[in-house]
Every structure is written in structure tokens, then in C-alpha cells.
Amino acid sequence: MIIKPKGTVDITGKEAKVWKYVEEVIDSVMEKYNYNYIRTPIFESSELFHRGIGDSTDIVTKETYDFKDRGDRNLTLRPEGTAGVVRSFVENKMYGNANLPIKVYYNGTMYRYERPQKGRLRELSQYGVECLGSSDPMMDAEVISLSFNINKMLGLDDVVVHINSLGDSDSRNSYREALKTYFKPYLDDLCDDCKERFNKNPLRIIDCKIDSNKSYFKDAPKILDFLNVESKEHFDKVCEYLDLLEVKYVVDPYIVRGLDYYNHTVFELKTESTNLALGGGGRYDKLVGNLDGPETPCVGYAGGIDRLVELLMNEKKFSNVRDDIDAFLMYVNEDEKKYAIYLANLLRMSGFVVETEYNNKSLKSQFKRADYFNSKYLIILNSNDLNDGLVTVKNNKTKEEEKIMIEYLIYYFDEHISDDNQDVDLESYCHSHDKRGDCNE
RNA sequence: GCGGCGUUGGUGAAGUGGUUAACACGCUGGUUUGUGGCACCAGUAUGCAUGAGUUCGAUCCUCAUACGCCGCCCCA
Numbered sequence: 001m002i003i004k005p006k007g008t009v010d011i012t013g014k015e016a017k018v019w020k021y022v023e024e025v026i027d028s029v030m031e032k033y034n035y036n037y038i039r040t041p042i043f044e045s046s047e048l049f050h051r052g053i054g055d056s057t058d059i060v061t062k063e064t065y066d067f068k069d070r071g072d073r074n075l076t077l078r079p080e081g082t083a084g085v086v087r088s089f090v091e092n093k094m095y096g097n098a099n100l101p102i103k104v105y106y107n108g109t110m111y112r113y114e115r116p117q118k119g120r121l122r123e124l125s126q127y128g129v130e131c132l133g134s135s136d137p138m139m140d141a142e143v144i145s146l147s148f149n150i151n152k153m154l155g156l157d158d159v160v161v162h163i164n165s166l167g168d169s170d171s172r173n174s175y176r177e178a179l180k181t182y183f184k185p186y187l188d189d190l191c192d193d194c195k196e197r198f199n200k201n202p203l204r205i206i207d208c209k210i211d212s213n214k215s216y217f218k219d220a221p222k223i224l225d226f227l228n229v230e231s232k233e234h235f236d237k238v239c240e241y242l243d244l245l246e247v248k249y250v251v252d253p254y255i256v257r258g259l260d261y262y263n264h265t266v267f268e269l270k271t272e273s274t275n276l277a278l279g280g281g282g283r284y285d286k287l288v289g290n291l292d293g294p295e296t297p298c299v300g301y302a303g304g305i306d307r308l309v310e311l312l313m314n315e316k317k318f319s320n321v322r323d324d325i326d327a328f329l330m331y332v333n334e335d336e337k338k339y340a341i342y343l344a345n346l347l348r349m350s351g352f353v354v355e356t357e358y359n360n361k362s363l364k365s366q367f368k369r370a371d372y373f374n375s376k377y378l379i380i381l382n383s384n385d386l387n388d389g390l391v392t393v394k395n396n397k398t399k400e401e402e403k404i405m406i407e408y409l410i411y412y413f414d415e416h417i418s419d420d421n422q423d424v425d426l427e428s429y430c431h432s433h434d435k436r437g438d439c440n441e
Numbered sequence: 442g443c444g445g446c447g448u449u450g451g452u453g454a455a456g457u458g459g460u461u462a463a464c465a466c467g468c469u470g471g472u473u474u475g476u477g478g479c480a481c482c483a484g485u486a487u488g489c490a491u492g493a494g495u496u497c498g499a500u501c502c503u504c505a506u507a508c509g510c511c512g513c514c515c516c517a
Binding site: 003004006049052053054058060062063079080081082083110112114115116117118120193196204209257259277280302330332333362363364365366367368370371378380382392394401 | 442443469470473475476477478507508509510511512513514515516517
């Protein structure tokens with residue numbers, strides 16, 4: 001038996017329906033914010049990720065899927081979405097567009113060569129947004145509130161945004177030095193990992209799981225105290241706008257991003273009660289320049305879809321996902337079967353969700369099958385009745401059944417089945433939050 | 442990349458170095474030859490992740506491999 005590769009999953013059944021629902025919500029919200037859908041290749045030149053992310057990090061050295069194609073080209077399966085979008089921005093010279101910022105969103109699979117655990121796959125799905133061409137804190141705030149609102153629209157109201165600022169590179173360098181100065185006397189007391197971090201990535205020391213509850217950690221310097229005037233202003237503005245947008249957030253000085261191209265705002269979305277990471281993002285004003293484009297201020301977000309689906313399944317929050325059908329057509333002999341084929345098609349083309357029997361099973365098992373699909377109505381075909389132009393329609397809830405004319409079938413269903421294939425309803429959300437009068441605070 | 446634990450039908454699972462691998466759900470058929478969900482009866486793993494080894498004999502012990510889960514590193 002052939003089995004799926006390590007760290008991959010099959011999404012089927014109910015889970016697949018929830019998955020589709022999540023994507024519909026994402027599409028719908030993105031549309032309202034006027035973000036354009038973008039598709040970039042799943043594999044790119046290895047150099048894109050090596051240069052974009054930074055050649056020395058673990059990420060590149062051991063966690064990407066690298067391969068050579070038959071033309072001896074070095075390719076890499078994308079480990080994240082941003083680099084491809086930025087490459088496209090530069091390659092297609094979108095920076096020449098007078099209408100900056102460019103606002104795009106994506107949704108697709110990413111590949112990371114990691115040891116799989118729960119919520120940690122080798123093939124994972126992410127959606128994300130990128131805004132290229134605005135340095136205004138308003139842009140940061142919009143991206144944060146957009147990501148927050150998608151989760152809210154999905155029914156996750158346990159979400160809180162953790163936000164921090166890394167400042168510009170000056171602020172960050174002075175902070176890094178301050179951290180090293182502060183921890184130097186304690187170096188012998190730190191765990192082995194932190195001793196390594198001290199040289200490689202001092203910012204990571206402050207969120208170490210082993211050391212962080214040691215007494216001297218409380219007084220370690222905080223990055224927010226090292227922001228220069230411009231950086232501080234930017235951060236304050238972002239927070240001010242977030243208040244206006246009614247985003248639930250906390251300032252969290254322990255959020256750091258490993259990569260050098262991040263600056264100013266960084267943020268993560270987490271569930272408040274269980275502290276599960278839903279996604280994260282931030283401002284990356286250096287990346288376009290690193291990838292041979294003109295210096296372009298950008299901000300983005302990426303969130304995991306696997307995790308969202310898992311949460312919704314666990315919390316049974318998929319009331320919008322349909323799990324029933326309108327009618328099941330039952331038959332026994334060949335003449336009836338022909339009617340079943342004909343009527344199934346007719347009903348389906350009239351907009352109803354219809355199932356029937358394909359293995360010539362007994363009537364008894366057809367009833368079971370109809371229940372399995374939660375069929376609202378059962379249409380029982382009987383040769384004698386068909387000769388008189390009649391079919392039996394049984395309401396599977398009330399168990400009432402009646403014989404109706406075949407010609408009347410469509411009208412019968414039009415009358416009895418309410419159109420509850422509801423679209424994602426942004427309007428009701430907006431009305432319940434109609435507090436525009438409060439915006440002057 | 443490092444460490445720990447796990448893997449038994451379609452599913453949840455019990456179990457033992459020695460004949461027929463429990464129990465439950467599901468599924469199939471029947472009681473009931475065209476109106477179901479209930480009930481009762483019957484059927485449903487020659488096999489216990491894969492490969493090798495130890496043994497008279499292995500699902501059980503040993504080793505390796507694959508996959509899963511948990512932790513570390515890392516987290517784009």
C-alpha cells in the first residue's frame with residue numbers, strides 16, 4: 001500500500017467542508033478590504049528564499065525542500081508566502097504603479113522540512129496579505145485589524161493580538177547591545193541554548209522557556225524603551241488606530257522576529273484562553289530592497305489554515321457548513337431507475353441538492369443511505385404511480401408523505417425548501433458594531 | 442538535526458511466547474420478496490505497521506525501517 005509522505009494530510013469529509021468554508025470567509029473579507037488575490041509559483045529559485053530570508057539561518061540550511069530540476073536549476077518549494085509576492089512585485093515592476101500601496105492576498109500550500117508534530121506539517125496551508133508601498137501606521141493597523149476580523153468572522157472570539165515594535169535598525173542595534181550588556185554577568189547561569197543565543201540571536205533570550213522565570217529576567221531591558229522618536233511615534237499611532245478599529249490587543253515586548261528585514265511593528269494572533277498561535281506578521285521595509293527592488297515599505301500577515309480548521313472543528317463552530325441534502329431519489333426496478341436519473345438531473349439543474357442510489361441496493365438500504373446524508377425529503381418512485389404521472393414525496397422530518405404530479409415536483413421543492421445556502425454575512429456583523437459615533441475619542 | 446513514547450479489522454479498542462485474537466460500533470444479509478431508523482439472528486482480522494533475528498513455536502522478546510504523537514532546536 002502506498003501511503004502519503006511524512007508530514008502531509010488528507011483533508012476529507014466534514015473537515016473538507018469546513019476547510020472550504022474558511023476559505024470562503026477569507027475571500028469574502030479580503031474582497032471587502034479590496035485586497036486582490038495573487039497566485040505565485042509553489043517553487044521558486046532557491047536564491048529567492050536564501051537571499052530573502054537570510055542565508056545563515058536554520059530555516060534555509062535545514063528546513064526547506066531544495067531540489068535540482070532536469071535542467072540543473074536550483075529550486076525550492078516555498079516555505080512561506082511573502083518572498084514570492086515580493087519577487088512578483090519587483091519582477092513585474094509593480095512599484096511603478098501610481099496607485100501604491102499594492103494590496104494583495106494569497107492562500108496556498110507551503111513546504112517546510114521539519115519533524116512533524118500536531119499543528120506542524122511538512123505541507124501546510126497558509127493565507128496571508130501583503131501591502132507594498134505605504135509606510136503609514138494606518139497600513140499596519142489595517143493589516144492587523146483585517147487579520148483579527150477574519151478570525152472574528154469565523155466565529156473565533158477568543159482571539160487577542162500581541163503587538164510589539166522592533167523599531168528601526170538603529171533602535172534595534174542599540175537594544176541588542178543593551179541586552180548583551182545586561183545578560184553578560186549572568187552568562188554562566190543561562191541555559192546552554194541561551195549561551196548560544198547570546199552570540200547568535202540575543203533577542204531570543206528573553207522568551208526562553210527555561211530561563212525566563214529567573215529573577216533577573218524581570219529587569220531585562222525592553223525594546224520599547226529603546227525606540228527612537230520616529231519609531232515610538234509610529235508605534236503609538238498604530239496603537240491609536242487599533243483602538244479606533246476596536247481590535248483586542250496587548251503590547252507584548254517578548255514578540256521578536258528572527259529575521260533582519262523586519263522593522264517597526266510585529267504582531268501575533270493568539271487564542272486568549274489556550275494561547276495557540278493563529279498567525280503573525282509585521283512590517284518589512286527592507287525586503288524589497290534586498291530583492292533588487294527599490295526601497296519599498298511593506299507590511300504583511302500570514303495565518304495557518306490547518307489550525308483554523310482544527311479549532312473550528314473542535315469548537316463545532318461551523319453552523320454555516322451545510323451537512324444535509326434536499327432530496328434522495330429511491331427506486332427499485334429499471335423503469336423507476338430511469339425516472340430517478342431523469343428527475344435527479346432536473347432537480348439538480350433547478351438548484352437542489354439531490355442524491356440517489358447507484359448500486360441497485362434494497363429499498364431498506366436506500367432509506368439508510370438517505371438518512372446518512374440527512375436528506376430533507378425522500379422521493380420514492382413506484383412504477384404504478386409513475387404510470388399515472390405521480391411520485392411519492394416524504395418529508396423525512398415529519399414523516400408525512402404525499403403523492404404529487406411529476407410536473408409539479410420542481411414547484412413543490414421551490415415551495416418547501418427555503419434557500420438557506422447563505423453567503424458569508426458581513427452585514428450583520430457590521431450592524432452590531434455600528435459605533436461610528438465613538439470615533440472622535 | 443536530537444531525545445521520549447507509540448502502531449492490533451472499516452472504526453474505538455481488549456489481549457496472550459503455544460489450537461477458534463475478546464467486546465463494542467459500523468457494515469452486509471435475513472426475520473420483513475417495495476416504506477427505513479427499533480428488535481432479534483447470522484456474517485464480517487489465516488492476521489496484530491514493514492523487514493530481519495532469537496525460539497520447537499513470535500502479535501507478544503531483540504534489532505532495523507516506515508509512519509504517528511510529545512518535547513528540544515528552530516519557527517519564515
